[in-house]
Amino acid sequence: MQPFKRLKTCLLLLVLTLVGSHAWEYNAGVGKADVTGPAAEIGMMGYAKQGQNTAGIHIRLYARAFVVEEVATGTRVVFVSVDAGMMGQLVKKQVMDQLELMYPGVYTEKNVVISATHTHSGPAGYMQYVIFNVSNLGFLKQSMDALVDGIVDAISRAHTLVRPAKIYVSQGKVAEANINRSPTSYDANPEEERARYPDGNTDKTMVQLTFVDLQEDEYMGVFNWFAVHPTSMNNTNHLISGDNKGLASQLFEKEMNPGVPTGRGGFVAAFASTNLGDISPNIKGPKCLDTGLPCDLEHSTCEGRTQMCVAFGPGEDMYESTRIIAERQYAVSKALLEDESGMTALTGSIKYAHQWIDMTKYEVNLADGSTASTCTPALGYSFAAGTTDGPGEFDFTQGTITGNPFWDFISGILKVKVLIHMKVFTFLEFIQGTISANQYRDYISEILKDPEPETVACHAPKPILLDTGEFKYPYAWHPTQVDTQIIKIGQLYLLAVPGEFTTMAGRRLRETVEKLVQEQGEDIIPVVAGLSNTYTHYITTFEEYQKQRYEAASNIYGPRSLEAYQQQYSKLAASMLTGEELPAGTPPEYLLDVQLSFIPGVIFDHTPGSLSFGHCIQQPHDAQPGQMVTAKFVSGHLRNDLLTSDSFLRVEHNENGEWIEYANDDDWSTRLYWERTNAILGESEVTVLWDIPQDAPRGEYRIIHKGYYKHIIRGLTPYIGTSKTFLVGLTRVIEEPVEEFFEEVVESKNPFAQLWKLIM
Numbered sequence: 001m002q003p004f005k006r007l008k009t010c011l012l013l014l015v016l017t018l019v020g021s022h023a024w025e026y027n028a029g030v031g032k033a034d035v036t037g038p039a040a041e042i043g044m045m046g047y048a049k050q051g052q053n054t055a056g057i058h059i060r061l062y063a064r065a066f067v068v069e070e071v072a073t074g075t076r077v078v079f080v081s082v083d084a085g086m087m088g089q090l091v092k093k094q095v096m097d098q099l100e101l102m103y104p105g106v107y108t109e110k111n112v113v114i115s116a117t118h119t120h121s122g123p124a125g126y127m128q129y130v131i132f133n134v135s136n137l138g139f140l141k142q143s144m145d146a147l148v149d150g151i152v153d154a155i156s157r158a159h160t161l162v163r164p165a166k167i168y169v170s171q172g173k174v175a176e177a178n179i180n181r182s183p184t185s186y187d188a189n190p191e192e193e194r195a196r197y198p199d200g201n202t203d204k205t206m207v208q209l210t211f212v213d214l215q216e217d218e219y220m221g222v223f224n225w226f227a228v229h230p231t232s233m234n235n236t237n238h239l240i241s242g243d244n245k246g247l248a249s250q251l252f253e254k255e256m257n258p259g260v261p262t263g264r265g266g267f268v269a270a271f272a273s274t275n276l277g278d279i280s281p282n283i284k285g286p287k288c289l290d291t292g293l294p295c296d297l298e299h300s301t302c303e304g305r306t307q308m309c310v311a312f313g314p315g316e317d318m319y320e321s322t323r324i325i326a327e328r329q330y331a332v333s334k335a336l337l338e339d340e341s342g343m344t345a346l347t348g349s350i351k352y353a354h355q356w357i358d359m360t361k362y363e364v365n366l367a368d369g370s371t372a373s374t375c376t377p378a379l380g381y382s383f384a385a386g387t388t389d390g391p392g393e394f395d396f397t398q399g400t401i402t403g404n405p406f407w408d409f410i411s412g413i414l415k416v417k418v419l420i421h422m423k424v425f426t427f428l429e430f431i432q433g434t435i436s437a438n439q440y441r442d443y444i445s446e447i448l449k450d451p452e453p454e455t456v457a458c459h460a461p462k463p464i465l466l467d468t469g470e471f472k473y474p475y476a477w478h479p480t481q482v483d484t485q486i487i488k489i490g491q492l493y494l495l496a497v498p499g500e501f502t503t504m505a506g507r508r509l510r511e512t513v514e515k516l517v518q519e520q521g522e523d524i525i526p527v528v529a530g531l532s533n534t535y536t537h538y539i540t541t542f543e544e545y546q547k548q549r550y551e552a553a554s555n556i557y558g559p560r561s562l563e564a565y566q567q568q569y570s571k572l573a574a575s576m577l578t579g580e581e582l583p584a585g586t587p588p589e590y591l592l593d594v595q596l597s598f599i600p601g602v603i604f605d606h607t608p609g610s611l612s613f614g615h616c617i618q619q620p621h622d623a624q625p626g627q628m629v630t631a632k633f634v635s636g637h638l639r640n641d642l643l644t645s646d647s648f649l650r651v652e653h654n655e656n657g658e659w660i661e662y663a664n665d666d667d668w669s670t671r672l673y674w675e676r677t678n679a680i681l682g683e684s685e686v687t688v689l690w691d692i693p694q695d696a697p698r699g700e701y702r703i704i705h706k707g708y709y710k711h712i713i714r715g716l717t718p719y720i721g722t723s724k725t726f727l728v729g730l731t732r733v734i735e736e737p738v739e740e741f742f743e744e745v746v747e748s749k750n751p752f753a754q755l756w757k758l759i760m
């Protein structure tokens with residue numbers, strides 16, 4: 001703390017001398033750090049699809065942070081956008097605990113917002129509530145630590161760089177990058193309300209903050225918000241990826257940080273989430289897989305079947321679609337940075353407000369003077385149907401409401417089926433080993449029992465599939481105490497919401513706060529910061545709720561959730577205007593000590609025959625720009641060491657006799673696939689694909705794979721493997737014998753030799 005204070009004082013004196021005492025209002029810093037979690041054999045967070053486990057890396061995941069301080073008061077706020085499926089209270093708590101040790105009293109849960117981009121291609125296991133971990137067989141500390149450490153690093157880097165800065169806000173439209181995936185729900189909103197929005201059933205506006213370093217007169221970074229799900233990579237993907245948001249960041253950061261490997265450099269570009277609840281990047285829209293015809297709009301089915309109705313596009317495959325949606329966001333972001341005339345400087349005080357509220361019984365004052373309450377958490381039938389971005393694996397369809405005797409009759413059977421698919425029963429089987437038979441019976445009957453009548457009434461017309469608020473075993477399934485928070489920098493109000501607001505829900509929240517602030521004569525640019533601090537699934541309007549599509553079925557606190565949040569965020573904004581601090585509310589339970597995990601650890605790694613770790617078993621061949629080269633290596637398990645801020649692969653270019661890194665595992669042009677080729681003997685392979693960019697310099701290259709292998713007694717050992725060299729864009733002068741594509745693997749068949757090797 002002391003060195004920073006001294007540094008700050010020096011800067012202050014310097015700038016005071018240079019530009020006078022009122023020339024700038026804010027100090028700011030930006031920072032970024034790697035949060036890539038376990039890239040092998042861990043369930044991916046997002047589609048909750050059976051068997052969609054990590055098996056390599058396409059691009060790495062990052063936390064991107066800004067710290068802003070009001071010079072006059074010293075008040076600080078922090079915003080972090082992190083490439084993760086969602087944010088959780090346990091992660092935030094761990095982050096806050098670490099920050100408190102590093103910078104006592106500076107950062108608290110009140111002035112720090114952590115928002116997830118909602119990529120569906122990151123590892124799971126870091127959430128504390130049961131529902132988010134069952135399909136992953138429980139909690140994984142390695143997943144949580146990767147996020148926590150990276151977020152703390154990103155904030156700490158931003159903190160270290162805090163300096164006199166100017167912050168600008170600008171807005172632009174992003175065309176052809178999003179569609180509404182529940183248009184029939186949207187149309188349930190009043191016609192006169194819909195008529196007020198020329199962009200129709202999606203928000204097209206990107207709001208961007210540009211940070212300028214006043215001393216160096218250079219850009220520090222941009223943070224923007226545009227509504228689209230990072231679900232361009234679909235549920236067949238097994239590679240870690242930041243999806244369209246992560247790639248947009250990479251494209252911008254690569255351009256602004258020339259001459260350094262991908263992932264490095266000081267310029268930070270964050271593409272953060274906002275009210276993306278009903279917004280898909282798959283802009284070709286949903287089609288029937290067999291006929292290519294449009295699906296039934298109301299239920300997203302083809303001849304009654306959910307699984308056949310999937311949305312794609314705009315590319316030929318998910319990689320191309322990701323790239324196109326990323327490029328469209330990046331292009332607008334860059335145009336906003338370049339258009340200084342379109343920028344407005346932020347000016348005014350920095351404030352923040354945070355409160356935990358009990359969302360299971362929040363009293364809502366309705367327009368007609370009566371009151372209503374939010375509900376204990378429950379998921380509806382259509383939750384299991386999934387969406388056209390990733391249909392569920394069950395016989396549920398979207399838009400299912402009560403009053404259908406057929407659904408009611410078979411709901412018991414379907415519930416069992418869903419629970420088996422979600423691995424809930426597998427999870428409970430594991431738990432059974434640690435508890436008595438009676439307790440086990442209690443768990444099962446608690447889940448299979450009918451929801452309480454008051455829960456059913458509160459959620460109507462939602463037919464309840466899982467009354468998670470009533471499940472107490474082995475610990476809480478959903479949050480009760482929910483974070484609500486606003487941070488304000490001048491006229492910018494970031495409404496940090498604990499879930500996925502739909503388009504119209506986001507508009508109503510923004511309008512409510514906007515009206516309240518404007519009535520006080522203040523300027524306001526309201527922005528919804530989605531999936532912040534904790535995750536409570538979706539928030540729809542009351543009208544959309546009646547349609548019970550996926551988003552409404554996942555509106556876990558019932559039909560009045562949005563009105564509760566409108567009321568609550570008004571309260572937060574009012575407290576900021578009056579300066580009257582709200583009570584903190586009751587913090588959520590932190591459940592780290594009771595987390596159960598049945599994810600098998602890595603016991604040992606082993607190589608086939610006499611090969612060593614890192615041995616290149618498939619060599620790359622000469623190629624032209626635009627072609628793809630492949631190299632395959634004997635590898636260890638990728639969970640042995642995450643190689644944070646490092647890389648499992650390097651494509652190296654020979655520059656005058658020196659091997660220089662040209663690409664790493666963070667690059668869009670590379671893909672790292674990992675496969676356990678023999679689970680019993682612990683054998684694995686890594687395959688590196690390099691899609692040679694058109695602008696790659698001609699010359700000699702090689703591919704390197706590095707990692708750690710685990711010995712059953714000696715523990716972890718690093719290894720490195722190097723391919724033969726290959727030429728790009730050149731022809732070899734000396735004829736060489738054609739290399740075998742696959743090198744023969746000499747494998748000892750002697751079981752004693754195998755055993756001896758394992759022990760040694």
Ligand code: ZN
Binds near residue numbers: 118229277500
């Ligand atoms: Zn979502």
